[in-house]
Amino acid sequence: MMDTARTAPEIEAAKPDLAVVGVGSVEQHSAHLPVDTDYLIAARAAPAVAERLGALSLPALPYSVCLEHRGFAGVVCMKPDTVRRIAWDIAESVGSWGVRYLAFVTFHGGNFILNPAAREWNMDGRSPRIFFVDFYAGLSDVGQNLHACEVETSIMLHLAPERVHRERAADFVPAWLREDITVFGMKRLTPTGVWGYPTRGTAEKGRRWLEEGIVKSAAKIARLREGCGEMG
Ligand SMILES: [Zn+2]
Numbered sequence: 001m002m003d004t005a006r007t008a009p010e011i012e013a014a015k016p017d018l019a020v021v022g023v024g025s026v027e028q029h030s031a032h033l034p035v036d037t038d039y040l041i042a043a044r045a046a047p048a049v050a051e052r053l054g055a056l057s058l059p060a061l062p063y064s065v066c067l068e069h070r071g072f073a074g075v076v077c078m079k080p081d082t083v084r085r086i087a088w089d090i091a092e093s094v095g096s097w098g099v100r101y102l103a104f105v106t107f108h109g110g111n112f113i114l115n116p117a118a119r120e121w122n123m124d125g126r127s128p129r130i131f132f133v134d135f136y137a138g139l140s141d142v143g144q145n146l147h148a149c150e151v152e153t154s155i156m157l158h159l160a161p162e163r164v165h166r167e168r169a170a171d172f173v174p175a176w177l178r179e180d181i182t183v184f185g186m187k188r189l190t191p192t193g194v195w196g197y198p199t200r201g202t203a204e205k206g207r208r209w210l211e212e213g214i215v216k217s218a219a220k221i222a223r224l225r226e227g228c229g230e231m232g
Contacts, residue, residue, distance in 0.1 A: 003047060003057040011056065011097075018053055018101040018225060019094050019128075022046025022060035025108035028072035028186075029148040030193040032169040033156055035074035036062070041152075042107040044159055045135065045214055049105055052218040053225075056099065061086065065110050071187035080113035087117050087130065095128045101228065103131040103221045109146070109178075131224045135213045144173050147186070149196025151209055158206030169198040 002014050024039030034040070042060040050057035065083050069075045078086075091102050104114050118130040136142070136151065145151045156164050173196060174189040186193060 001047065001051055001057065002055070003050070004059055014056070016054075016056035016099060018055040018103065018221070019058050019099045020046055020050035020053065020055045020103045020105060020221070021058045021090060022049075023064050023104055023106040023108065023111055023114070024060050024062050025064045025066045025110070026062060026074065026076040027066040027069040027108070028074055028193045029152065030169070030198070032165045032167075032198060033148055033152060034163050037148075037152060037156060038108040040160060040163075041155055041210075042105070042135075045107065045210060046105050048214045049103075049217045049221070052214065053221055055103070055221075056094075058090070058094075064106070064108055065113055066108065068110055068181045068186050069193075070185060072193060083111065083113050084117040087114060088121060091121060091126070091128055091130055095126075099128050101131065101221075101225050102128040103133060103224075105133045105135050105217050105221075107135050109134070109136065129224075129228050131221055133217050133220050135217055138216055139209055139212055143196075145196030146178060147190075147195040148193055149198055150200045150205070151196070153198040153201030154203065154206030155210050156206065157201055157203040158210060161203060166199075166201075169201070170194060171197045171199050173197075 022042030024042035026035050029037045039062045046060050047057040063076055063078050065080050066077045114132045118132045121130050172190055172192055172194045176189050
């Protein structure tokens with residue numbers, strides 16, 4: 001595993017062409033999951049994505065854009081422009097020693113800014129090429145689960161069961177669309193902070209969703225890397 005536990009000469013000798021960064025968040029996950037849920041999952045899953053690709057695994061970012069969770073305790077939020085600058089600073093850094101592709105894998109849905117950040121950087125012709133991958137995009141059987149839900153509760157039951165307070169989990173699905181969070185914020189749409197069915201979560205479902213997300217994210221990154229090789 002090539003990661004930041006290695007020395008500079010070891011990394012130089014390995015000449016990684018691809019680096020992977022998980023993007024977590026510190027934000028409310030209702031009463032049954034910890035506020036660092038997204039960070040914990042990012043820190044565990046992104047290295048597995050990197051390993052499948054033979055890539056350099058960089059430490060996951062603990063903070064990102066979670067403005068929509070304002071009003072709950074435990075929320076630590078970066079503004080979109082901050083995250084764009086962090087992404088570009090990481091890109092400049094790794095590009096200076098030869099990394100050609102940099103993949104941000106987000107484990108928090110509010111990081112829309114990474115898409116225009118990657119697009120602007122890439123269309124300016126800069127190196128490394130930035131890939132933006134949403135870990136949860138395209139997972140099977142997700143239904144109306146969006147936040148502190150069956151999916152996240154299951155993955156946490158698989159990774160860190162001692163940190164899940166199952167007895168406090170309560171299902172709730174707002175009568176609104178995900179895109180309406182932009183207008184109202186989470187607190188008004190879901191006073192408990194849940195969007196979905198956390199009581200249906202199991203460790204076995206979590207193991208399957210986590211594995212599916214790792215495989216799909218790695219496949220997406222591999223395809224993009226291949227495409228860059230073909231099309232320049
Ligand atoms: Zn989350």
